[in-house]
Amino acid sequence: MSQKPKVLISDKMDPNAARIFEERGCDVDVITGETPEQLAARVGEYDGLAIRSSTKVTKEILAAADNLKVIGRAGIGVDNVDIPAASAKGVVVMNTPFGNSITTAEHAIALIMALARQIPEANAETQAGEWPKSKFMGVEVTGKTLGLIGSGNIGSIVASRAQGLKMKVVAYDPFLSPERALELGVEKVDLGDLLARADFITLHTPLTEETRNILSRERLEQTKQGVRIVNCARGGLIDEAALKDGLDSGHIAGAALDVFATEPPPADHPLFGTPGFTCTPHLGASTTEAQVNVALQVAEQMADYLVTGGVTNALNVPSLSAEEAPRLKPYIALAEKLGSLVGQLEGPGVKSLTVEVEGAAAELNLKPITAAVLAGMMRTFSDTINMVNAPILAKENGLDVREVRRGKEGNYHTLLRVVAKTPDRTREVAGSLFGEDEMRLVEIAGTRIETDLEGHMIYIVNEDAPGFIGRLGSTLGNAGVNIGNFHLGRRLPDKHQGGDAVLMLSLDQQPDDATVKAICALEGVKKVKSLSF
Numbered sequence: 135m136s137q138k139p140k141v142l143i144s145d146k147m148d149p150n151a152a153r154i155f156e157e158r159g160c161d162v163d164v165i166t167g168e169t170p171e172q173l174a175a176r177v178g179e180y181d182g183l184a185i186r187s188s189t190k191v192t193k194e195i196l197a198a199a200d201n202l203k204v205i206g207r208a209g210i211g212v213d214n215v216d217i218p219a220a221s222a223k224g225v226v227v228m229n230t231p232f233g234n235s236i237t238t239a240e241h242a243i244a245l246i247m248a249l250a251r252q253i254p255e256a257n258a259e260t261q262a263g264e265w266p267k268s269k270f271m272g273v274e275v276t277g278k279t280l281g282l283i284g285s286g287n288i289g290s291i292v293a294s295r296a297q298g299l300k301m302k303v304v305a306y307d308p309f310l311s312p313e314r315a316l317e318l319g320v321e322k323v324d325l326g327d328l329l330a331r332a333d334f335i336t337l338h339t340p341l342t343e344e345t346r347n348i349l350s351r352e353r354l355e356q357t358k359q360g361v362r363i364v365n366c367a368r369g370g371l372i373d374e375a376a377l378k379d380g381l382d383s384g385h386i387a388g389a390a391l392d393v394f395a396t397e398p399p400p401a402d403h404p405l406f407g408t409p410g411f412t413c414t415p416h417l418g419a420s421t422t423e424a425q426v427n428v429a430l431q432v433a434e435q436m437a438d439y440l441v442t443g444g445v446t447n448a449l450n451v452p453s454l455s456a457e458e459a460p461r462l463k464p465y466i467a468l469a470e471k472l473g474s475l476v477g478q479l480e481g482p483g484v485k486s487l488t489v490e491v492e493g494a495a496a497e498l499n500l501k502p503i504t505a506a507v508l509a510g511m512m513r514t515f516s517d518t519i520n521m522v523n524a525p526i527l528a529k530e531n532g533l534d535v536r537e538v539r540r541g542k543e544g545n546y547h548t549l550l551r552v553v554a555k556t557p558d559r560t561r562e563v564a565g566s567l568f569g570e571d572e573m574r575l576v577e578i579a580g581t582r583i584e585t586d587l588e589g590h591m592i593y594i595v596n597e598d599a600p601g602f603i604g605r606l607g608s609t610l611g612n613a614g615v616n617i618g619n620f621h622l623g624r625r626l627p628d629k630h631q632g633g634d635a636v637l638m639l640s641l642d643q644q645p646d647d648a649t650v651k652a653i654c655a656l657e658g659v660k661k662v663k664s665l666s667f
């Protein structure tokens with residue numbers, strides 16, 4: 135009986151996530167609030183790790199995650215996951231890019247309104263027993279300019295809500311096309327222009343090396359007198375010390391942060407208590423609707439991957455729909471076997487690799503097939519390789535990888551061919567599927583041979599001459615190795631006696647080194663390789 139995949143939910147998440155995991159065939163544990171050391175000690179048991187922003191999936195956690203296949207972020211930001219380390223380990227990282235966008239955009243609008251009318255301060259003082267009616271004087275947002283830094287999913291929802299409030303929206307986003315700006319009804323501007331014109335600024339970019347400190351001290355000084363600033367995206371986008379100085383000097387009229395450079399921020403954070411400053415504890419995504427959305431979505435995506443191999447919203451591998459995954463499954467298995475055959479025959483010397491598909495295979499998504507060939511080949515030198523990290527390692531090692539698709543059918547209704555080049559020669563192997571998912575090698579060394587690639591095998595090239603098969607059988611027999619299946623072909627294009635013959639034998643036992651040597655020593659033998667699948 136095959137074991138169910140095991141998933142750990144390590145951050146507080148809507149209970150629908152655990153329900154979906156169970157319904158879709160996974161075992162699930164919900165253990166939140168652990169220290170990094172506790173998580174590192176536990177994570178090795180799990181195939182999947184479902185997180186929000188509290189769990190930090192560092193190199194150290196990944197190093198301990200021996201069985202981990204997928205990390206699912208119930209939310210958007212993945213800056214708490216070391217993606218390069220996850221990729222190198224072959225772990226898929228996925229998020230739920232839309233589930234909390236509306237909620238977060240609404241939080242940004244709420245903070246804009248809170249700043250415009252000083253609602254948090256007025257509330258605190260009123261509840262403290264004062265009646266500060268003459269102290270607070272707000273501003274209208276109608277007719278004001280809102281500067282969006284980042285106009286992706288959340289920024290564009292903020293734009294539409296702000297337009298409903300009759301604000302004029304200008305946007306700085308290097309990836310915003312003029313057509314999209316027109317569609318959103320926003321004016322595309324450069325950052326300097328936005329800083330000079332905006333009455334309100336709201337940030338909606340990821341935290342990257344380009345966006346870190348995007349509102350630096352220098353840029354904050356270029357903002358309009360009396361600007362109000364909202365950050366519901368990521369801490370680290372604003373220089374917090376400069377923001378405090380701007381509030382203290384009165385240049386900045388208000389600032390509202392949902393996110394901080396360090397979370398949680400220290401109790402004596404300099405911004406706390408600063409007039410005009412408002413904050414929330416990273417609540418941008420905290421509505422019932424958003425939490426149900428992201429919990430359902432992350433559990434569905436992760437369970438799909440663990441159970442069927444479907445890949446949705448992954449950040450480090452191409453997507454593969456749940457419909458495609460079962461169709462690809464036998465091809466992926468065949469591709470891994472052909473890759474393994476090439477790896478075992480050629481060792482690590484392959485410099486270029488072409489994956490060719492013909493007939494029915496030509497209609498499929500080739501990326502996972504190629505990844506499987508690479509994984510099969512590279513796993514013959516390192517057992518930590520899988521379809522996620524194989525393409526990355528191939529690229530890092532300068533392997534030239536190509537894909538060729540041929541629509542027409544040849545001798546087989548579907549064919550997968552791998553052409554691997556080393557500095558000395560070219561190795562070609564091809565395989566096909568019979569029935570639903572029966573896979574077979576159909577060509578090797580220019581020779582048509584139909585065989586399974588299973589268990590212990592031996593590959594032999596010899597001069598085709600009478601008596602060889604008998605000598606080979608005796609050598610194996612004397613070593614106590616039983617032949618299960620025997621496949622023989624003459625090498626194309628000569629195909630005549632005296633040319634080369636190619637043999638693929640399935641063996642019931644793995645031949646030892648002495649037996650392989652004895653076969654090598656037989657008259658007429660040109661190549662011998664013991665294989666296992």
Ligand SMILES: NC(=O)c1ccc[n+]([C@@H]2O[C@H](COP(=O)([O-])OP(=O)(O)OC[C@H]3O[C@@H](n4cnc5c(N)ncnc54)[C@H](O)[C@@H]3O)[C@@H](O)[C@H]2O)c1
Binds near residue numbers: 238286339345419
């Ligand atoms: N506070 C919360 O709880 C909360 C909730 C959800 C999302 N977020 C955060 O909100 C941010 C935006 O999320 P999203 O879903 O809109 O992401 P998105 O990827 O849809 O949009 C990000 C936008 O930023 C733009 N961008 C990238 N680099 C830029 C740069 N140097 N200058 C200007 N623009 C740049 C991109 O072109 C893109 O349009 C992310 O950081 C996400 O983690 C926070």
Ligand SMILES: O=C(O)[C@H](O)COP(=O)(O)O
Binds near residue numbers: 188208209
């Ligand atoms: O990136 C996100 O989705 C938000 O920052 C939400 O984070 P959370 O799931 O920890 O609330």
